[in-house]
Every structure is written in C-alpha cells, then in structure tokens.
Amino acid sequence: MPLITSLARWLPFLSWPRPDARMLRGEFMAGITVGLMLVPQGVAYAALAGMPLITGIYASLVPALVAVLFSASTRLGVGPTALTSLLIGASLTGMAEPGSAHWVALAAWMAILSGLLQLVMGMARFGWLLNLVTSPVLSGFTQAAAILILGSQLASLLGLRSNWGALVSTPSPGLFDLTAAAFGLGSLVLLVLARRWRPGFPAAMVIVGAAGALSWAMGYADAGGAVLGALPSGLPAPYWPGSLPWDSFAALIMPVLVVTLVSFLETASSAKVESQRSGEPWNENQDLIGQGLAKISSGLCGSFATSASFSRSAINLYAGAQSGWATVFSIALVLVVLLWLTPALYHVPQSVLAAVVVTAVTSLIKPRALLEVWRISQVEALIAGVTFALTLATAPRMYWGVLVGLLMNLSHFLYQRLHPRIIEVGLHPDGSLRDRHLWALPPLAPRLLALRMDAELDFASASALERWVIDHLAAHPETLHLCLMAQPINRIDVTGVETFASLCARIQGRGGTVHVSGLKLPAEEVLRHAALLGPGSRVALYRTDADALRALQPLATPEHQGLTDGPPGQPAQ
Numbered sequence: 001m002p003l004i005t006s007l008a009r010w011l012p013f014l015s016w017p018r019p020d021a022r023m024l025r026g027e028f029m030a031g032i033t034v035g036l037m038l039v040p041q042g043v044a045y046a047a048l049a050g051m052p053l054i055t056g057i058y059a060s061l062v063p064a065l066v067a068v069l070f071s072a073s074t075r076l077g078v079g080p081t082a083l084t085s086l087l088i089g090a091s092l093t094g095m096a097e098p099g100s101a102h103w104v105a106l107a108a109w110m111a112i113l114s115g116l117l118q119l120v121m122g123m124a125r126f127g128w129l130l131n132l133v134t135s136p137v138l139s140g141f142t143q144a145a146a147i148l149i150l151g152s153q154l155a156s157l158l159g160l161r162s163n164w165g166a167l168v169s170t171p172s173p174g175l176f177d178l179t180a181a182a183f184g185l186g187s188l189v190l191l192v193l194a195r196r197w198r199p200g201f202p203a204a205m206v207i208v209g210a211a212g213a214l215s216w217a218m219g220y221a222d223a224g225g226a227v228l229g230a231l232p233s234g235l236p237a238p239y240w241p242g243s244l245p246w247d248s249f250a251a252l253i254m255p256v257l258v259v260t261l262v263s264f265l266e267t268a269s270s271a272k273v274e275s276q277r278s279g280e281p282w283n284e285n286q287d288l289i290g291q292g293l294a295k296i297s298s299g300l301c302g303s304f305a306t307s308a309s310f311s312r313s314a315i316n317l318y319a320g321a322q323s324g325w326a327t328v329f330s331i332a333l334v335l336v337v338l339l340w341l342t343p344a345l346y347h348v349p350q351s352v353l354a355a356v357v358v359t360a361v362t363s364l365i366k367p368r369a370l371l372e373v374w375r376i377s378q379v380e381a382l383i384a385g386v387t388f389a390l391t392l393a394t395a396p397r398m399y400w401g402v403l404v405g406l407l408m409n410l411s412h413f414l415y416q417r418l419h420p421r422i423i424e425v426g427l428h429p430d431g432s433l434r435d436r437h438l439w440a441l442p443p444l445a446p447r448l449l450a451l452r453m454d455a456e457l458d459f460a461s462a463s464a465l466e467r468w469v470i471d472h473l474a475a476h477p478e479t480l481h482l483c484l485m486a487q488p489i490n491r492i493d494v495t496g497v498e499t500f501a502s503l504c505a506r507i508q509g510r511g512g513t514v515h516v517s518g519l520k521l522p523a524e525e526v527l528r529h530a531a532l533l534g535p536g537s538r539v540a541l542y543r544t545d546a547d548a549l550r551a552l553q554p555l556a557t558p559e560h561q562g563l564t565d566g567p568p569g570q571p572a573q
Contacts, residue, residue: 012286013069016323023322030319031329034077034312036202038064038330039337041312041360043228043345044353045080048149049088049304050098051107053228054342056080058236059303060334063294064327067306071290072283073271074324077312078294082361083142084263084307086149090396091255095248104302105241110252111305112241114260115295122288130268130284136380137405138265139369140387146364148395149357156226156354157184179218180226183211184351191359200318204356212348226350231342235335239302258399263307267291270313277317311360383408420455422468425485433485433545445555447478447512452485457496457523466499473506480512481555485545487518492526501532508538515540517548 019027038060046056060079067078088107089098096103121129154160159180160167167175187207194203221227244252267287275282295305316326370388374381383405391401426436426443433452436443444450449472455461473479482503492500504514516539519527524541527533533541542548 011070012072012074012290013324016074016325019323019325024325026320027322027325028329030316030321030326031331032333033200033202033319034316034321034326035330035333036205037312037315038077038079038334040204040208040353040356041309042080042334043231044356044360045082045085046304047350047353048082048152048357049080049085049107050092050103051088051304052099052104054231055104055301055303057231057334057338057342058301059298059306061331061338062236062301063298063303063306064334065331066297067290067294067308068324068327068331069290070286070293072286073267073274073308075274075313075316075321075326076267076270076308077316077330078291078308078327079306079312080304081263081266081307081309082149082357082364083145083266084259084305086145086152087255087259087262087399088304089152090148090398091252091259093396095251105244106248106252107304108239108241108299108302109244109249110256110259111295111299111303113252113256114263114305115292115297115299117256117260118264118288118292118295120292122285122290122292125285127284127288130264132410133261133265133406134380134383134409136373136377136384137387137402137409139366139373140384140405141262141391141402142364143366143369144388144391144401145398146361147392148398149361150365153354153357156350157181157188157358159184159226159351177225179220180349180351183215183349184355187211187352187355188358191355192362195359200315204359208348208352208356209344211352212345215349216347220349221347228345228348228350228353231345233339233342235338236301236303239300241299241302254399254403258402259305261402263295263305264288264291266310267308270308270310274313274317311363379412380409383412414460417455417460418464420453420461420464422451422453422465424472425450425452427549444483444549445481445552448481448483448552448555449473449476449479450483450485450552452488454488456491456493457489457500458491458493459495462495462499466502469503469506473510480507480510481515482507482512483515483517483548483552485517485548486520486523487545489523490520492523497526497530497532500527501530504532504537504539513538513540515542515548515552517542517545 017023039057042056042060043053044056046053046059049056064078067076068074071078088110091110092098092103092106096106121127155163159177160175161177162175190207191203194201194207215221215225215227221229264287268282268284271282271284271287291307298304298306319326321327370381370384373384386408387401387405389401390404391398394400423435424437424443425433426439426441428434428439428441433450434441449469451468453461453465457465469482507514519541524533531537533539540551542551
C-alpha cells in the first residue's frame with residue numbers, strides 16, 4: 001500500500017476508485033454525453049486552427065487519454081478548445097498555407113514545445129506562476145479572442161462565397177449560399193435553445209447528425225455545397241514533424257509561451273470548479289505534468305495543442321462524473337467514430353460546424369464583466385480594457401494583448417509595493433488606532449511620531465518608509481521619539497534591516513528612542529540577528545499596542561516630554 005500511495009503521486013490513475021456496476025453505469029452516461037460533444041467540437045476547432053479536420057478527432061483521443069491518466073483533475077474535458085485553436089491558427093498565419101504539410105508540422109511543434117514547457121514547469125513545481133495572471137487580464141484577452149473567433153466564423157456561418165471586401169464593394173445576394181446560411185443559422189438557434197433549456201444534453205452531436213442527414217437527402221454536396229467531405233478512418237499514425245529551421249523556431253517562441261499560459265489558465269478555471277465540488281485541494285503542478293504530456297502526445301500524433309475545455313468539463317460534472325472512468329468512456333466513443341463512423345460526417349455542412357464554434361464561444365463574451373471590475377478597481381479595469389483592445393488590434397499576433405496586460409499588471413503591482421500605505425496613528429475614541437489626520441485625532445504624545453506601514457519592510461517599501469520619516473522630522477524638528485506599529489510587517493529583508501538601523505541612528509542621534517509594537521516573530525528574529533534588538537540597542541519592543549500605549553503614557557506628561565535617556569518602561573522580551 002505505501003508503494004501504491006507513493007506511485008500515485010506521479011501516476012494519479014492508480015488512486016482512481018475501484019469501479020462497480022452502479023458506478024460504471026453513471027460514468028458511462030457522463031462519458032458518452034461528453035463524447036457526443038467532443039466529436040463535432042473537435043472537427044470544428046481543427047478548422048479554426050487551420051488544421052486538417054481529422055486532426056481534431058485525433059486531438060480528442062490519445063491526448064485526452066494521456067491527460068486523464070497523468071493529471072490530478074480527472075474530470076476535465078481535455079481536447080481541442082476554441083481559444084487554443086484560435087491562437088494556433090492566428091500564430092501560424094503567414095508562416096505556411098493552412099492545412100498544408102508545413103502548417104501541420106509547425107502546429108505539431110507548437111504542441112510539443114508547449115507540452116515540454118508545461119512538463120518542466122510541473123516537475124519543477126512552478127505552478128505558482130499562474131498567480132501572475134490576474135482575472136482582469138484573462139477576462140480582457142478571452143473576450144477579445146471570442147470576438148475574433150466569431151468574426152472568423154461569420155462568413156462560413158452565413159454561407160458567404162467570397163470575402164467581406166467583395167461584399168462591401170459590390171453587395172449582392174448572389175455572394176451568399178442561402179442553403180448554407182439556413183443550415184448555419186438554423187443550427188445556431190437550435191444549439192442556443194438546447195444550451196438554455198437542456199445544458200446537459202449532447203445537442204451538438206444530434207444537430208450535426210441531423211444536418212448531415214438532411215444535407216445527404218437534399219443532395220447538397222452534389223450541388224456544390226460546402227461540406228466536410230471525406231475524412232480518413234483509423235487510428236492516428238506516429239508522427240514526427242521533422243527538423244525546425246532557426247527562424248521558424250524563433251517565430252514560434254512567443255506563440256508557444258502564450259499557448260502554454262492560456263491553455264493552463266483554461267485548465268485552472270475548470271480544475272478549480274472540480275476542486276470545489278470534491279473538497280480536495282487543487283494540485284496544479286500535477287495538472288501541468290498531465291497537460292504537458294497530453295500536448296506532447298498530440299504533436300506526436302500529427303495534431304495540435306490541446307487544453308481543458310470549460311464547457312465540456314462543466315457538462316462532465318453536470319452529468320455526474322465521479323472519476324476518470326467517465327473520460328475513458330468518452331474516449332471510447334471517439335475511438336468508435338474514428339474506426340467506423342467518419343464516413344457519416346461527409347455530408348455535414350461546414351456552416352453547421354461554424355454554428356458549433358459560435359455557440360461555444362458566446363459564453364466567453366461578458367460585457368458586464370468590465371463594468372464590474374471598474375466598480376472594484378479603475379486601474380485593473382483599465383488593464384483589462386487595454387488587454388482587450390490590443391488583442392483585437394494586433395490580430396493575428398494577438399499574443400501581444402495578453403503580454404502587455406501582464407506587463408501592466410506587474411507594473412501596477414510593483415508600483416503598489418513601492419508606494420505602501422503609511423499613516424500616522426492616533427487613539428480613536430473607540431480604543432482603536434487609526435489615521436489621526438483622517439479622523440482629526442490628537443498625537444499619542446507631543447514629541448512622538450507613531451506610524452504604521454501596511455506592507456513588508458523590504459527593498460520595495462523601505463525607501464518609502466525612510467523618506468516618510470525624514471520628511472516628517474524635517475517638518476517637525478521637535479520630534480524626539482519614533483513608535484512603529486509593526487503588526488502588518490510580516491517580513492524584513494537586508495534592505496529593511498539597513499533602513500531600520502538608519503532610522504534608529506537618526507532618532508537616537510536626536511536623543512530619542514525607537515519603540516516597536518506588535519512585531520511578528522520572523523521579523524523580530526531578523527532584527528535580533530542584526531543586533532538591532534536586545535540589551536543596549538535602545539529600542540523598546542512591545543508585544544501588543546495596549547502594552548505600547550501604556551508605556552508611552554509618560555511621554556505625554558510635562559515632566560517626561562524632554563526624555564532623552566532611554567525608553568519608558570521595560571521592553572518586552
């Protein structure tokens with residue numbers, strides 16, 4: 001048993017529950033429901049990525065199996081997703097012809113490189129890097145990407161035979177295939193209604209099948225209509241994309257980084273929901289390993305990068321999946337389609353696939369999200385807006401939007417760290433210590449500066465604290481004593497130690513004393529190691545603010561206002 005437990009850390013499938021007949025029935029129904037969604041979405045997302053349509057089914061088979069075996073989150077719907085597919089198609093635009101052998105090789109390299117990066121990050125326990133991406137950045141990027149996806153599918157959805165430029169210059173109903181438009185718009189309406197009324201029903205597969213049957217009965221393909229056409233049957237063969245020239249490799253670096261980031265954020269959004277349902281902590285590092293291996297396997301099957309689909313994961317949970325066995329059943333359905341049912345997809349109109357994509361991405365568009373962010377933080381709303389605008393403006397190199405958003409977010413974070421909140425405190429009538437200037441409170445003592453900094457005392461905040469104290473001493477030369485309410489200070493680094501020593505020297509040079517209240521043990525130990533606390537330091541240390549206030553009371557009396565020879569009371573030990 002200890003050996004199995006140890007192995008389960010790296011091979012999570014070993015900890016799956018042992019199935020019984022009742023459990024397998026529930027897992028079978030959940031898996032088939034997701035599998036029926038996976039096939040049409042896989043084909044549609046392959047078209048979005050500019051890949052041969054069959055590769056969308058390939059990406060739903062082996063990568064999904066690898067992901068469920070090696071990921072900690074076993075109920076995620078792994079396979080092609082709209083955002084990742086759009087990034088692939090946009091990133092490779094101009095580098096090769098969509099659907100060509102060179103395009104497929106580049107997409108396979110993107111999957112392999114992105115997978116290797118995620119695998120290394122997971123093994124090195126770098127899942128914490130996910131925290132660098134805030135919700136406003138992700139929201140701005142995903143909503144802009146959703147709009148780009150809608151724009152890319154609109155022509156196919158409406159049956160436009162030419163491009164938009166020709167339609168604007170010479171508008172004519174003859175530029176539209178009205179039959180294709182009827183298939184596309186009709187399917188879109190049915191998919192939206194099904195999602196609203198029966199979210200767990202595999203409407204996509206039913207509608208795609210019905211549209212294919214109707215197209216066959218009408219002879220739509222024989223009349224020149226745009227249909228999926230022939231798809232190869234059988235399992236994917238092992239694939240190696242060949243060597244990659246340096247200029248092509250360099251051109252893939254930025255897209256690979258963004259695909260890695262965005263796909264793992266997609267995984268995180270689904271995994272956190274599963275974690276809340278199960279009550280178990282999310283193991284992001286193991287999911288990085290599983291998703292990385294899935295991408296590598298996808299590239300080695302001649303397909304494109306996969307990710308966790310939020311919609312399919314939600315359906316999986318909604319359908320009652322309890323473990324990875326549900327995903328095994330959905331993969332089995334994909335396998336059946338690959339082996340025997342691909343000819344049945346021949347007559348499906350391409351406009352129906354466009355409707356599948358449009359329905360999937362409309363849930364990403366949330367106009368009210370930016371307004372909600374604005375009410376909370378105008379700065380973060382601006383970051384989200386810039387990310388949104390740049391993602392649209394830089395398409396097809398849309399990764400600049402998320403990169404600029406990340407840079408702005410990190411800059412905002414650094415600015416806040418460099419400008420911490422520092423206040424002079426006074427005693428409020430309710431007994432609490434508050435900003436004395438905001439609440440018009442008297443100072444704690446006539447020749448005392450009592451302040452609180454709501455930040456760590458480190459390289460980022462130390463200069464702000466020192467400058468604040470120096471400016472106050474210059475404006476109030478009569479000040480002798482400094483009291484630091486240090487409850488918010490969790491950590492002190494070398495720069496903070498030097499700043500604290502400088503302030504002590506400055507105050508003691510005036511003949512006063514430095515008082516420190518509520519210093520936490522880790523920070524206190526750092527100052528003790530630097531010999532800034534203890535006997536002979538002339539620094540008074542108090543465990544609580546109440547202790548500090550009692551010790552500082554003598555400073556408010558006339559006979560003690562000129563005290564210059566040490567702290568009142570005894571420092572806390």
